[in-house]
Amino acid sequence: MEGTSRSLPLYAPLALDPTGREHLAVLDAAAVLDDPAFGSAEVWQVGRSHPGTAELLAALGDRLATASVGLRLYALGSEDFLWSVMAAAHAAGLGRDEVRLACTGDPARRIRCVHCQHIGVAPLGRLDDTTVTCGGCGRRLTLRPHFSPRLGAYLGVAEPGGTP
Numbered sequence: 816m817e818g819t820s821r822s823l824p825l826y827a828p829l830a831l832d833p834t835g836r837e838h839l840a841v842l843d844a845a846a847v848l849d850d851p852a853f854g855s856a857e858v859w860q861v862g863r864s865h866p867g868t869a870e871l872l873a874a875l876g877d878r879l880a881t882a883s884v885g886l887r888l889y890a891l892g893s894e895d896f897l898w899s900v901m902a903a904a905h906a907a908g909l910g911r912d913e914v915r916l917a918c919t920g921d922p923a924r925r926i927r928c929v930h931c932q933h934i935g936v937a938p939l940g941r942l943d944d945t946t947v948t949c950g951g952c953g954r955r956l957t958l959r960p961h962f963s964p965r966l967g968a969y970l971g972v973a974e975p976g977g978t979p
């Protein structure tokens with residue numbers, strides 16, 4: 816999965832990875848995991864197993880730090896949540912192929928303005944017709960299909976000659 820930083824992250828329908836020996840699924844408050852294949856998986860959810868996203872992510876960091884090889888991590892939720900989980904997984908040294916992401920419910924994209932570096936949030940939609948107003952500099956930004964996993968954000972660029 817090298818090179819994903821240069822393109823849109825792709826979300827496949829969630830499926831249990833048969834090569835994993837342990838399975839941990841983390842869900843945001845709105846996500847639903849109803850696949851019977853996950854019956855034996857450990858499931859954490861914001862608002863159920865943990866009071867909030869921050870608590871879940873903190874516990875996840877601890878859990879991953881001591882996880883054995885063969886753990887597969889699955890994240891279901893908004894794109895913002897997914898990339899927070901991905902950052903925790905990355906910090907714990909998990910490889911991209913040890914993590915599965917499924918974007919569900921209340922989707923939002925983080926967009927980083929290339930002009931002022933402000934990071935804002937826009938509804939998840941078709942990229943090629945999505946424009947947002949930057950909350951930092953007020954420019955109309957067009958989303959570019961360039962995603963930074965490190966920032967968890969897409970690039971937003973003002974069109975040359977566009978109305979500022």
Ligand SMILES: [Zn+2]
Pocket residue numbers: 928929930931932933949950951952953954
């Ligand atoms: Zn801006």
